[in-house]
Amino acid sequence: MHLLWIVLTFFSISPCKAQSNSVAALQDLVSALKNDKDLTGANFSLSIKDATSGADLFNYNEDALLIPASSLKLLTSQLALEKLGPDFRFLTQFGVKGDIVDDRVEGNLVLVGSGDPTFGSERIEGNPGIDELCALFYGALLEKGVNAVSGDLIVNSGAFDRNLTPGKWLWEDMGNYYGAGASGFNVNENILRVTLGSGAPGTKSDVLSTAPKLDYVQISSDVKAGPAGSGDNAYAYSDPYSNYIHISGTVPPSRGEFTIKAAMPDPALYFGNYLKDYLVNRGILIEGIVKHEWEFGSGLSSEIYNHYSPNLDEILYWTNQKSINLYAEAILKVVAGNCNVKANTANGVNEVYKFIDANSLDGKYVKVHDGSGLSPMNRVNTSFFSDLLCHVYNSAFASNMKRYYSVAGGS
Secondary structure, three states: OOEOOOOOOEOOOOOHHHHHHHHHHHHHHHHHHHOOHHHOOOEOOEEEEEOOOOOEEEEEOOOOEEOOHHHHHHHHHHHHHHHHOOOOOOEEEEEEEEEEEOOEEEEEEEEEOOOOOOOEOOOOOOOOEHHHHHHHHHHHHHHOOOOEEOOOEEEEOOOOOOOOOOOOOOHHHHOEHHHOOOOOOOOHHHEEEEEEEEOOOOOEOOEEEEEOOOOOOEEEEOOEEOOOOOOOEEEEEOOOOOOEEEEEEEEOOOOEEEEEEEEOOOHHHHHHHHHHHHHHOOOOEEOOOEEEEOOOOOOOOEEEEEEEOOOHHHHHHHHHHOOOHHHHHHHHHHHHHHOOOOOOHHHHHHHHHHHHHHOOOOOOOOEOOOOOOOOOOOEEEHHHHHHHHHHHHOOOOHHHHHHHOOOOOOO
């Protein structure tokens, strides 16, 4: 069944006659949609309210439960603004567990994440990429006079729970870039680029390379080149923390090679290995191995360098403009953690329901299972969503949210 979800909200009140004409026009629109053969079997809904008062101006099928998809990010965004504030920043700490004796760390080097979904991503202007971050950590060690480490390099993602992805996501989605889960330590949006061969239609497309290179991950492919004119229909399948990825489907033919984006199985482990190699290649000896741990709290004996993310306002802008699921899921988890409960999806969703109740929104039918809207189990009625938009309009964050709204055909 195809689902058509329409939400309209007036931000000003028209004179009575014009309003009456508008209602008649909307009734005609509903009739036209109901009689449109291309929409046979579809379900659609309209809810129009006065933005200031919340009074109903026009409704059709307004209590029907429909799949909100990425529109749910607006709910997560407003919740985050109210709970965290637009100036909130994620903190990533780099330090030592042990002592610095002369030019040597007697103990472990430790990176402690807080779930920053922008870490290592250059999407936001001024945010350092992976090599620039490594250079900052390296420079901080040099300032301390360190050229050797007796222990391990540990990456701690214990700020979030171990479940990277919400329980109601589809297996078909989870292994792909848009289904990358939110770790307590994310790197470059947890994207793994896989380049496949692209020959004549029907021929096999083998894995040629990955970026970044992950020697410990095995990738298999039964992908074939699709028919002429076909697009990217290849899907990656893998578990979080897995060392195996399988890719199935088709890619466009006759291109020589074609790159798809998969989800990185263990971003913390990847960055730990990358940073270790970076430091060793520049003369800092690390005698131990790279470990991924889930210890809550930093446990650092001393801090060497602190990295802060862009502010939440900027992160939310990109969350909505480019519909980045990872950003939304990380934000939902950190909202939970900021409310003094474990930073996981379930507790984040509980904060969503509290927000709905506290603001008397029409949420009696709403079912939320994530922060991004990727789960097909989410259900929202249009009356609730127009209620939410009225709340946004009258909130202290109306101007922030207005900047986030995506534009059809332009975002």
